[in-house]
Structures are given as structure tokens and as C-alpha cells.
Amino acid sequence: MAKEITPRAENYSQWYNDIVKKAGLADNSAVRGCMVIKPLGFGIWENMKNQLDKMFKDTGHVNAYFPLFIPKSFLSKEAQHVEGFAKECAVVTHHRLMNDPNGTGVIVDPSAKLEEELIVRPTSETIIWNTYRDWIQSYRDLPLLINQWANVVRWEMRTRPFLRTAEFLWQEGHTAHATKQEAIEEAEMIHEVYARFAEDYMAMPVIKGAKTANERFAGAEDTFTIEALMQDGKALQAGTSHFLGQNFAKAFDVKFADNNNKEEYVWATSWGVSTRLVGGLIMTHSDDEGLVIPPRLAPTQVVIVPIPKPNETIMEVAEKLEKQLKAAGVRIKIDRDKKKRPGFKFAQYEMEGVPIRVGIGMRDLEKNVVEVARRDTKEKTSVPVDGLDRYIVDLLETMQNDLFQKAVDYRTAHTSETTDMEEFKGILENKGGFIKAHWDGTTETELKIKEETKATIRCIPNDEEPSDGKCILTGKPSKQRVLFAKSY
RNA sequence: CGGGGCGUAGCGCAGCCCGGUUAGCGCACCUGGUUUGGGACCAGGGGGUCGCAGGUUCGAAUCCUGCCGCCCCGACCA
Numbered sequence A: 001m002a003k004e005i006t007p008r009a010e011n012y013s014q015w016y017n018d019i020v021k022k023a024g025l026a027d028n029s030a031v032r033g034c035m036v037i038k039p040l041g042f043g044i045w046e047n048m049k050n051q052l053d054k055m056f057k058d059t060g061h062v063n064a065y066f067p068l069f070i071p072k073s074f075l076s077k078e079a080q081h082v083e084g085f086a087k088e089c090a091v092v093t094h095h096r097l098m099n100d101p102n103g104t105g106v107i108v109d110p111s112a113k114l115e116e117e118l119i120v121r122p123t124s125e126t127i128i129w130n131t132y133r134d135w136i137q138s139y140r141d142l143p144l145l146i147n148q149w150a151n152v153v154r155w156e157m158r159t160r161p162f163l164r165t166a167e168f169l170w171q172e173g174h175t176a177h178a179t180k181q182e183a184i185e186e187a188e189m190i191h192e193v194y195a196r197f198a199e200d201y202m203a204m205p206v207i208k209g210a211k212t213a214n215e216r217f218a219g220a221e222d223t224f225t226i227e228a229l230m231q232d233g234k235a236l237q238a239g240t241s242h243f244l245g246q247n248f249a250k251a252f253d254v255k256f257a258d259n260n261n262k263e264e265y266v267w268a269t270s271w272g273v274s275t276r277l278v279g280g281l282i283m284t285h286s287d288d289e290g291l292v293i294p295p296r297l298a299p300t301q302v303v304i305v306p307i308p309k310p311n312e313t314i315m316e317v318a319e320k321l322e323k324q325l326k327a328a329g330v331r332i333k334i335d336r337d338k339k340k341r342p343g344f345k346f347a348q349y350e351m352e353g354v355p356i357r358v359g360i361g362m363r364d365l366e367k368n369v370v371e372v373a374r375r376d377t378k379e380k381t382s383v384p385v386d387g388l389d390r391y392i393v394d395l396l397e398t399m400q401n402d403l404f405q406k407a408v409d410y411r412t413a414h415t416s417e418t419t420d421m422e423e424f425k426g427i428l429e430n431k432g433g434f435i436k437a438h439w440d441g442t443t444e445t446e447l448k449i450k451e452e453t454k455a456t457i458r459c460i461p462n463d464e465e466p467s468d469g470k471c472i473l474t475g476k477p478s479k480q481r482v483l484f485a486k487s488y
Numbered sequence B: 001c002g003g004g005g006c007g008u009a010g011c012g013c014a015g016c017c018c019g020g021u022u023a024g025c026g027c028a029c030c031u032g033g034u035u036u037g038g039g040a041c042c043a044g045g046g047g048g049u050c051g052c053a054g055g056u057u058c059g060a061a062u063c064c065u066g067c068c069g070c071c072c073c074g075a076c077c078a
Helices: A014-020 A039-058 A079-089 A125-135 A180-200 A247-251 A276-285 A312-327 A342-352 A364-365 A388-413 A421-430 A442-454
Strands: A026-030 A035-037 A067-073 A091-094 A097-099 A106-108 A113-120 A144-153 A167-177 A205-209 A222-229 A234-243 A255-257 A261-263 A267-274 A302-305 A332-334 A354-360 A369-374 A380-384 A415-417 A434-438 A458-461 A481-485
Touching: A014 A026, A035 A039, A035 A267, A039 A097, A039 A167, A039 A180, A039 A276, A079 A247, A106 A388, A106 A415, A125 A144, A125 A167, A125 A247, A167 A180, A180 A205, A180 A222, A180 A234, A180 A267, A222 A458, A222 A481, A234 A247, A234 A276, A247 A267, A267 A276, A276 A388, A302 A312, A302 A342, A312 A332, A312 A354, A312 A388, A342 A354, A354 A364, A354 A388, A364 A369, A369 A388, A380 A388, A388 A415, A421 A434, A421 A442, A442 A458
Parallel strands: A302 A332, A302 A354, A415 A434
Antiparallel strands: A026 A035, A067 A113, A091 A113, A097 A106, A144 A167, A167 A267, A205 A222, A205 A458, A222 A234, A234 A267, A255 A261, A354 A369, A369 A380, A434 A481, A458 A481
């Protein structure tokens, strides 16, 4: 069973690749570092997107769309920003191809060179702030609360499906505010939205906190992050929300007149989550039999498998259940395939992570029951046909909560605290996970720890109580523990 | 870009070292039949520029050279 998936214990990254491939989430493509997102993978992303979009709109944001291309000159207007992204940009230099005069095929037409090269957006701050300059004159134009769903390109050296691809799908919010305080509140509010989404929908517990100066987004004054812990003990940065100060307003000369007609630069935020979340979802819940998807994001929540194959009596029960569950808002499908045997289908749906499987066969129907199997625990229960719809609706909810709790328990078991550098290294080596430790607050120390241990400061957690201590590396005084881990 | 591995049917592999008829196996696929409560069985069948380009040779999947691509480990990163 599940004979095609490498066990996690044997080789975690191979396990991850196997899941992506065998469950049919994504394929490698003809383009280096770019994946084809298959219907199951895209279905999960669509559900994420729909929920997030609703949450953004509920908090006052609207969607818009900006160009894929950014004039090269824009990128150089914010010094920090260009430094952060310059090394990984795809550049458009020409606009035409021609037949190769020396043979077959096409070549770039040298006469079609662009006056100014275009950069395929790695993120859209620059083109958006260049546009905002024209949109903002007065405090009455603020706040401007805009989100866009888009693809971006970052020419990464090493890619992995969903976790790091050269092209990825994401949303990027870009907001403009009259005051510093309001912008900070916006960034914090979105930070909260991300955390709520991760925990309530992905069933993926996250630590909320601020990034250190060293780990901050290029061009940000403050970066808030949600950090999740994967099953191999490595951390995943799952979403970031940035307070950009007036950096972009100054770079793109975006000013507004306040109510005293005094000209001020605008305060900004930006924030994003990407298809990386799908990778986080996989690594949080899945097991050696395949994908496990939390019910709220599962493209198919319930599958009905007639045993051994569809007949009139079975289909009557199946279709009635389908109708009831659809009415209750459950995403359900009936497997009407007569060619494949039940055992094959069971294995297949387990691989694909469908949360609940309902097996309906004549033997059970004589006793007026069906078999309900849950994907997360592999538990099978005989459930009376009467009241089955209610049972399933409740079970989906239970599974959602159980998955979250299981992930919380894992994280708790893999969160350590230490004051000793050797112990710190030992924990990283043997157990992994989050480590809370004191830090003297300098980038120099942070980098030295990274060099020695490969661990980075994931965040300065919001809910960490202040406590006096000594930096784990330098012994200098520290007021608060920070969260270390190896990360993706 | 450094270090390691690998490119042979959709997938997984054997053949290569030691060159020699028509390139093979398992899974998948197609047809027919028998099956059907945890990945069915039998029979028949289709599918290959052996990663690409050059070279050596009477003859290359096999030997030589160059290139390309992929995977794993590192540096970069969401």
C-alpha cells in the first residue's frame, strides 16, 4: 500500500516530491524552475484564494491589476529594494523574433531591441507606487487599500514545487495611508488575517512575530511574519506583512495634502502570501500514504465509492446523500467508474487526500449502514444511513479541529528553550524545531549563529514575555527570547 | 555557481564495463473474456529519433569529445 511514496523517515524531501507528483498536485514543466499546477493543486490554491479574498474584502480592500512588466528604471528608485531583488530578475530585452537566415528556427531580431529593458515583476511595489503618485493628491484619497492576485517571477537558483518556484502565484496588497500609525495598524491587521487563515483554514498553527532587521523585506521598516513548523523540524515562512514607512512614497514622490493643506509623504504597507502555502499545507498534514488536506480547503471533501461497483440500489442511496450534502454546502463526488476495483479507488483517494470516503455496498445496506473512512486517522466506522448527512458534516468539522490540534501538539513537542550554545546545536542536530533563546539584538551575532548552526531567527514573537537573560552566543544582556530554527 | 548522481516507451528500470541480427522487463494504456467488500487474473495488442550534436568503426544504446537537461547536497530566497 502506498507503495510508491518514499517514507518521511527515509528521505523527507523525496517524500515531499513524491506527494506532489503522485497525488497529482503539480508537474515539472519544460521551463526550468517553473511547475505546471494540476487540477488538484490548483483546486487547493483556488480555495485558499477564495477565502483570503473574502477576508481582504471584509477588511475593506478591493482588487486591481497592474502590469506584468516593470521599466528597469523603476526598480532602481528604492536602493534597498533593488539590492534585494536585482540578482533574481528576468529581463525582457527584445520584442520580436525572426527566421534564422542561416537555417531553420527562429532567433531574436537584433533590430527589435527595447529602448528600455522591462523587468518581469518580482513584486510590484515600484510600478504600483509609480501609479499611486497620480491617484493620491489629498488626505481624502486615503487610505488606499488595494490587493492584486498575480504571478511574479524570481529567478531562484534552486527551486522546489510550491515552496520555491521561479514563477509563482500570489496576492500582494499595497496600501497607502495618511499617518504612520494607521499604516502600522494596517500591516498588523493583515498579519492577524494571515494567522487566522493559516490556523482556521489550513489547520496550520503559526507563530506571529516581527522579523529582525537582517531578515526584513527589502525596502521595509518592519516586517511581520507568520512562521509554521513542518514535520521535518524546519520552519516555513508562510506570509509576511510589511510596514514600508515612507520609503516608496519618497522614491516615487507620492505626496498628499493633509487637512491643513500641508504636503506630506504617504505611509505604505505591502503584504503577500503565495502558492508556497500549498507546500506548507502538504508538509503540515500529509503522511506516508499520501496527501492529507484539511476539510475546509479540500477541493473534494467527500467521495462516495460504490462497492464493488454502482448498481441501482447503491446509487439511490449515494445520490440521496449527494443531494443532502450538496445542500449543506459540502463538496462531494460519486465515483461512478465501473472499471476500477474498490481497493484501487481507496488507495487512490488516500493518495489524493480526500478527507472522507463513504463506501456503500450491498452487504452493509442490508443492515442499513455504510462505511465512513476518515483520511487523517484511517479510522473506519459503520454509520446508519439515517442521519448520515449530519454525521458527515460534523465529522468534517471534527477532522478540521483534530488536524489543527495534532499540528499544535507536534509544534509543542518540537519547541525548545535553551541558554547554552552547545545544547542549542544539539537540539538542532537531533530534534530540530523551534528554539527559543536570548539574543543580543545585533545583526552581527545573528549572522554568526547562522554561520555556525544554519539556524536563523524566524521572528521576534509577539506573545513572548519580556525576560532578562544573556545572549546565547555573546553573553551580552538580552531582554527577550527570540525564535530560532532552520528554515525553508 | 561548486560537489555528487542520472538521462533507454507515460512512469520505474535492465542492457553499456567486454560494440554485432528485429532494444528488453514491470507498471500504465488498447481489445476480448473471467472477476469484483483494500492496489484482480488470463490471452492478444499498440507505443522508442536509446537526451542532443559530432567523432571512431564494416557496424554505436554500448567507445571518445562537446553540449543540453533533470535530481540530490550547499551558497541565494517567499
